[in-house]
Amino acid sequence: xxxxxxxxxxxxxxxxxxxxxxxxxxxxxxxxxxxxxxxxxxxxxxxxxxxxxxxxxxxxxxxxxxxxxxxxxxxxxxxxxxxxxxxxxxxxxxxxxxxxxxxxxxxxxxxxxxxxxxxxxxxxxxxxxxxxxxxxxxxxxxxxxxxxxxxxx
Amino acid sequence: xxxxxxxxxxxxxxxxxxxxxxxxxxxxxxxxxxxxxxxxxxxxxxxxxxxxxxxxxxxxxxxxxxxxxxxxxxxxxxxxxxxxxxxxxxxxxxxxxxxxxxxxxxxxxxxxxxxxxxxxxxxxxxxxxxxxxxxxxxxxxxxxxxxxxxxxxxxxxxxxxxxxxxxxxxxxxxxxx
Numbered sequence: 001x002x003x004x005x006x007x008x009x010x011x012x013x014x015x016x017x018x019x020x021x022x023x024x025x026x027x028x029x030x031x032x033x034x035x036x037x038x039x040x041x042x043x044x045x046x047x048x049x050x051x052x053x054x055x056x057x058x059x060x061x062x063x064x065x066x067x068x069x070x071x072x073x074x075x076x077x078x079x080x081x082x083x084x085x086x087x088x089x090x091x092x093x094x095x096x097x098x099x100x101x102x103x104x105x106x107x108x109x110x111x112x113x114x115x116x117x118x119x120x121x122x123x124x125x126x127x128x129x130x131x132x133x134x135x136x137x138x139x140x141x142x143x144x145x146x147x148x149x150x151x152x153x
Numbered sequence: 154x155x156x157x158x159x160x161x162x163x164x165x166x167x168x169x170x171x172x173x174x175x176x177x178x179x180x181x182x183x184x185x186x187x188x189x190x191x192x193x194x195x196x197x198x199x200x201x202x203x204x205x206x207x208x209x210x211x212x213x214x215x216x217x218x219x220x221x222x223x224x225x226x227x228x229x230x231x232x233x234x235x236x237x238x239x240x241x242x243x244x245x246x247x248x249x250x251x252x253x254x255x256x257x258x259x260x261x262x263x264x265x266x267x268x269x270x271x272x273x274x275x276x277x278x279x280x281x282x283x284x285x286x287x288x289x290x291x292x293x294x295x296x297x298x299x300x301x302x303x304x305x306x307x308x309x310x311x312x313x314x315x316x317x318x319x320x321x322x323x324x325x326x327x328x329x330x
Contacts (some may be wrong), residue, residue: 018187
């Protein structure tokens with residue numbers, strides 16, 4: 001069966017919206033991570049007591065050894081861009097006043113990585129492998145992943 | 154025999170912990186706007202409502218008239234055959250007396266959602282709507298409405314109709330029966 005649309009003005013769409021609202025709690029390791037970020041302005045990784053691997057963002061259990069991690073260590077200041085994207089529109093599809101670079105950054109000797117906005121470099125000059133350092137958005141009442149940013153190191 | 158008394162660890166949180174910042178949290182209201190394409194059957198049905206008509210689809214193989222309409226008979230597994238205009242009258246199949254809005258706020262007067270079996274459907278087939286003019290208290294509603302009560306649609310004025318199920322304001326008991 002096919003529907004042939006000849007009078008598109010008569011197309012019937014039903015508009016609506018889901019009323020969705022949530023609060024996400026960070027968990028034990030995430031709580032530690034964001035408190036360190038807010039109070040001391042640095043990134044911490046959790047350290048596995050068995051294999052010694054360091055996890056960023058920190059998690060409560062080592063996914064290899066399945067043991068609890070209670071030790072946290074500051075992450076070295078300079079990481080490298082592992083991948084990035086250049087945004088020209090905001091979430092509601094309105095154009096951004098200027099393009100925004102979001103970069104996934106990894107740190108040597110640390111498992112995982114973090115997303116953050118990369119400023120201080122022209123979008124067409126961003127390259128994979130670019131060394132960057134943390135540039136934190138401060139003064140937020142509640143720290144969140146949106147506070148994490150980068151600038152060229 | 155397994156032991157069921159495993160102690161589950163965790164951190165229980167209360168509203169106050171989030172409000173006072175003892176536990177950190179991110180709040181978010183995702184923007185979840187959507188539009189769905191009504192399709193052939195419901196598109197025609199909604200266009201019918203705008204014109205003040207209730208439209209069903211009839212299957213010539215089994216004789217059923219279905220409302221809300223669809224273009225396919227799920228019993229005969231074939232495309233059904235014709236549009237049928239139905240009277241906007243029916244009988245209460247089931248109903249509920251609600252003092253709670255969809256956002257869980259309390260109502261002073263009840264809303265009475267009901268499934269109305271539309272006259273002329275074979276076998277009887279219903280649409281979900283609300284009843285009106287049935288009273289402002291639980292007791293009054295129960296006096297005025299029973300399963301099987303004949304009801305009729307009260308339509309919006311033609312110029313206000315927009316092709317939505319709300320073009321029927323409500324169904325009310327038919328007088329004098």
